[in-house]
Amino acid sequence: MSGKWMSLKPAPGAPPGKAYIVGAGPGRKDLITVRGLELLRRADVVLYDRLVAPELLDEVRLDAERIPVGKQPGHHPVDQATIHRLLIHHVRAGKQVVRLKGGDPMVLGRGGEEALALRLAGLPYEIVPGVSSALAVPAYAGVPLTHRGLATGFAVVTGHECVTSSGTDWEALARIPTLVILMGVRRIPAIVERLLAAGRAPDTPAIAIQEGTTEAQRVVRAPLAELPLAMRAADLRSPAVIVVGPVVGLHELLGWFGPAGHAPGLHTSVEVAHVPAALDPDPA
Secondary structure (H helix, E strand, C coil): CCHHHHHCCCCCCCCCCEEEEEECECCCHHHCCHHHHHHHHHCCEEEECCCCCHHHHHHCCCCCEEEECCCECCECCCCHHHHHHHHHHHHHCCCEEEEEECECCCCCCCHHHHHHHHHHCCCCEEEECCCCHHHHHHHHCCCCCCECCCECCEEEEEHHHCCHHHCCCHHHHCCCCEEEEECCCCCHHHHHHHHHHCCCCCCCEEEEEECCCCCCCEEEEEEHHHHHHHHHHCCCCCCEEEEECHHHHHHHHHCCCCHHHCCHHHCCCCCCCCCCHHHCCCCC
16 A cells, blocks of 8 residues: 555545444344444445445445455455555545444454554544344354353354464363354364363364354254364355354254244244253243
């Protein structure tokens, strides 16, 4: 990027520019927030990630500039520093800029880094939270992250940080009732190895959910020790959310969403399943 972008000034009398770091939600177009959709429709410039619902771009004004800045595993055609420069350039030019990010921008989304770049440049910004895939994708698979009698807490971790030098405390994470792993497909063998070495039981229920909340959602369930092999056999790919913990056992009972719009839980009449006494929300 040219250095002149860093000193660009808006035209005299032009309204001041502003950046909006907007969470687009976990993949469905209708899971963006009302505030996020409003800003998207008003934007002069939209910098968008690879994993946002493509239909959301139909909401952008025809005369607005759309700039793809998404990254793929192992392939970053637009690096983070360039994204910062683009934000600063367009805001300094007096534009209303939406930085549209998958999930929630502040949950493993580098939204804090982008806000910091704007702050250091002395430019205004707003952070618009989104529905994080760490929460929404398990919900669409019928997996509550907490459940009375099974789990009173959960942790979210990136699968990129599974090497010894990362500083991630896998021993502590192995003791968390529910562990949610984002961006972990490529490293799942190493992740499972670390969790087992830290004391997590090999038969702990685990699930991997590919493209959750979308019509392409796929699910693979297996005991933790067998999950890497099961994912490989199913050719399960990114993007996927992995959940480890006893709450995964509720998937078979609570799963409500399926591909091609088949979502039995949305109907008024569903088959009444047997609920184990330990999970009965209204015990006698």
